[in-house]
Amino acid sequence: MRLFLLPISTRRSLLYCEKLHEKPASERNLLDKLTVKANETWAAWEKDEKAIGSWKKKVTYYGNQALKRIPYEEWGLKTIPALTARRKKAILEGREKYEVIFPGLYMREEKVPETLKKLALDRQAVHRRRLIWSIVIMPFTAPFMLVPVIPNLPFFYVLYRAFSHWKALSGSKHLEFLLKNNGLPTLNPSSVLDEVYTAGLMYPTREISRAAPRPTREEAEKVAKVVEQQTNGGTEDVMVLQRWNGKLIAEQFKLPDMEVEIERAVEQVEKSIKAKEELIEEKLELEKATQTEQTAKDVLPQDVVKAAHRADLVENEIHEKAEEVGKEKKETSRSAEDKVM
Template sequence: MRLFLLPISTRRTLIYCERMHEKLASERSYLDKITNKANETWALWEKDSKSIANWKKTVTVYGNKAFKRIPFEEWGLKTVPALTAKRRKLELEGKEKVEVIFPRRFVHEERVPGILRQLATERQALHKKRMIGSIAAMPFSAPFMLIPVVPNIPFFYLVFRAYSHWKALTGSKHLQFILENKLLKPVPSSELDEAYAAGLMYPTRELSRAAPLPTQEQVDEISNIVGKQTNDGSEDVMVLQRWNGKLIAERFKLPEMEIEIERAVEQVETAIKGKEELLEEKRELERATASPDSVQTEEPADKKTPSEKFGETLREKKSDVSKT
């Protein structure tokens, strides 16, 4: 089993587990078959424009918006398979190795176990509570069965959320088991280091594709710039671009990884932007309520956000880095 530890910013990290080989139809459980059927039905609804009042496509549009609001940490844990008795035995006997791939220049190796332990344990109580809550709410969706033509959407949404929390909970417990039994093998990846550095050096996917791979000196330089921009860890700085998810997924031949990265980057960008806007509002309020004397002597505030400063620093350094 291969895990990928992908820092989205200097404080938030995505975990992604490479999917196991597809099971034969005869080996699939009822839950696997139901899940596959639900995915196929949803894909068909997204393309269906012939339903009455176009309700199928409308449901998928609003449903996809709701899915985007589900925390990326939950999606990441759902990729980790449940710990079955067979898998437990294979892992304890060393017959199934568990590797974690990570970019060493953007995540120090000594931090890897701690990050994984936090991802494994911090949301377990939440997933359990919300799984039970979703199940308890299912009977209250019964009146929606009376609506003609349209299926009971609230009920199926609650089923999905209960299943999603259960999957995340089992994934987190499997990850915790791996850590407690010291079965994890950290594997630093120079390919990830190059991909992260290229994503910060170039503004678009096309330019990154066309450019040569960053040298080790360039990777080190970009990593040092990121470290400086955090102000000794006091500020959260983005280290992964949304468009870079496709390039990383292609490099490791894992197309399913792309959407996980893009979703995580979008959520972290929104969170950082919201925090920066709140800080700016606080500064504006402090300036507005300050005494005239203090306003006159106050130096002009730097209104650039940490992310904007980071972009400027990279642009200033880029010419120097490219020459190395």
């Protein structure tokens, strides 16, 4: 079984498991048949223009938008098959062979075990909790069955989310069992991935990348070094994979389903990094505003400041006149005393 560990940025990676050979129809269990039927129905709805108000196309459009919001880590874990008793026995006996393919220039080999362990364990609690909640919510979607013509979409959505969380949880447990009982899978740094990653960073589009000569090893090493420098010693998260590059990677390994997974992961990580950068900029601007030394007068409107300044001048004039009057009184009293004497 081949596992692909694809860094999307310098801190986040997508795990993708190569699909096993499709079972013939005679060997499919009930779950396999339901999954195939659901996929066929969804694909038919996407093209159906005969429904009243094109409601089927609208449902699939908004449904696909909702699916884009599912974390790419969940999609990746779902590609790993469930851990059956037969697979457990094969892993324990060392008969099941696993290899991890990754771009060696863009992910250090010593980081692979830590990344795999993190992907296997970090989201188990999340998927277990959300699976339970999806099952709990299902009965409350029953009243929607009364809506005519349109099927009970809330029920099917909750059912799908329950299935999705179960698949991701099963995949994470499969990976965890493998790491605990059979050690680390065979690590296979791929020069092909290094070239495709480098081309994605060197060229702006897929078309130019196809027409350009393949990057040399020296060029790949230089680009990888530039990426490492941009992280500022690992403090910054830098994108290393382009969205349009997913198709090229999928073509290299003849795995068409991988393209969608890569594009979805890149889009989510790009948005996450952009949101974090905007938050940091807002924080810096706020800190600049609060760090400037300002008195109460500095933050008052200018007309108020001017009025206060005029009041100060008037007050000073009053004090000066009062002092002059006081001096005059003293001089008058002194002259009166001199006359008396």
